[in-house]
Amino acid sequence: MRIAHFCDSHLERPDGVARSAQLTVRLLRAAGHEVDFYHPGPLLSRGVRSVPVPFRQVRVGLPFTARPADVVHAHSTGPVGMTGFQAAADWGVPLVATWHTDLLAYADVFAEVPVGAAWCALRLGLGWTAGEFLELTRPGAVRRGRLIELGKGMFARMAVAIAPSAKTASGFAPFEPAAEICVLPTPVAPVAPGPARNGGNVVLSVGRATAEKNPELLLRAFARVHAARPDTRLVLLGVRQGRARLRRRIAALGLGGHVEVRPPVPPGEVTGFYRAADVLAFASTTDTQSLVLAEAEATGLAAVVADPELADRPGGAEGGRFTCEPTPGAFAAALLRMLDDDALRSKVAGEGLAAAAAYRPEVFLRRLTEIYQRAR
Template structure:
């Protein structure tokens, strides 16, 4: 089977979308499928070289934006003709190219909904702008008043973004949700195509030795961006509560690159400077080492659609506490992972129990390891190929 993947997250970016797309492509190629990956590349790259599209970096962000084109730019290498299936991972310029080529070539379009755009619109001003651009690319015929609704926070903008989502889902042969939480959120985009819940699996990673955490005190680890949509304020407030009952606890925030100055100021205001360490993103092997050196993973985001870090931590035997009850279900099944309401006191209490209740801790570790073992990459791949086969029998949009 020949599948073309379209992703606006550039290669090597430390986010779940880029890693999920790269892993999916790698697994498909290893299984003998012919796979193209279209993604952002350097500004001076040759057109369509190795699937890379010319892009420019966004200042102060780990993001590259592909240069838009009035028509789909990839009609030569690597896409020399229609694939059997087009798989979009994003809805930026490259993702929209996938939408337009699927329509032009009359091939089924599959999409993995990696990002909760309704939630992210409250944190990123570029999302309403990008939504307006997508509406034009999809030729939705909105009036000026309808476009202006994207500038109005709250229910008005949410309604307009839901209308855009409905138009996108109407073009899909199959919609992939990386978690039951995400699948439930698809209700905003009804009527829906067939929906498949298909989480991204985790791969074993060779651990790089790590000595810097070998200091006294329980280590609470956070992995990922600390920008507003990840709710670092909840994490810091909960940690403040936790230190009242676990005075020697330390918080390690791994993967912080954006908004470091503001975060440092907030840490100082809460009198946590001596107990919090911020570290930049590190390679996967080093991330695994941090998992193994920590005592609990604290996950404060309520906007994630799956969060690979949860399963990654569980695969190393690190218990997690998530402040999002909708992410309780593990990809491999079994008992739900520990969650709590997104409130500082509740989050702190859940972390305290995980650090001090040996019986609970052992049960959670065993459940996490069992769930990871029950959902190997081979199972993900077989289900994904079934999705592609199903999409090829679906009736294409008129």
């Protein structure tokens, strides 16, 4: 079986979409499948040529021609992903799409989302009027309604829609999907867990510090944690954009000297940060799965998750995650409880390790190939 994968995140971008697509392609190839992988590359490359977006770690793919495949798998809905949508229609083959990004949640945060939505509507031939396109410029309910119409157009073309979590699958309802819905989280590579820590003073956050990741909630909650436990430190790993603004906010909250801001590091180095921490603080409420959570659990790091909808661990493992409401008071109380209670921290860490051991890459690969076979 030949599968064509289409992804708009370039491989050097440290985001979950790129990493999920890369892992999926690698597993399929190792299992003997023929896989074409289309993703933005250098302008002079022989693959999908692309141009960088100024001041953003984003590249926009230029037009290209894909070779026919038996199944198309789209990981995004930018220029590369939309080429996959069109290719599936042209070749008369099933379109499988993984919904990695919450379109509705990101629309009011990133200016390029409404612009990209207008372009997608044109590519899909939805026949919108000028007034309907203009609705994308109006934040709030009007824009949301127009994006739902776009989502309906996308889902109408899918044979299978893959949701990386039950939370994401439930969010498909406004799009009225006729496609088969499958919950299939991306796995993480097994790692050797580090030794148990009993210091209880290092809180780690991994990922961007842009608005959709809720850094304000994290900092305000940590301010309360630090007031109760002055020896506690917060490590923010993976911050590239908005560093100056973030540092100003840290200073305004009186946290200077107690918060360490670190840029992204290669994936192989992130494990060391997990092992050096006592708890992972996860503040985002817009993630569709979060590989960070699964990675932390695979290394034996307990996590506090400020999104009750992400309580389920990949693979349907028993024992839900330790979650709280996304308010500074609730998040701080949950973090303090995790830091102070060694037995709770050990229990949560153990459940995370068990879940990671049960949901290995081969489980994901088997389920994915079954999806392809049913779609055909």
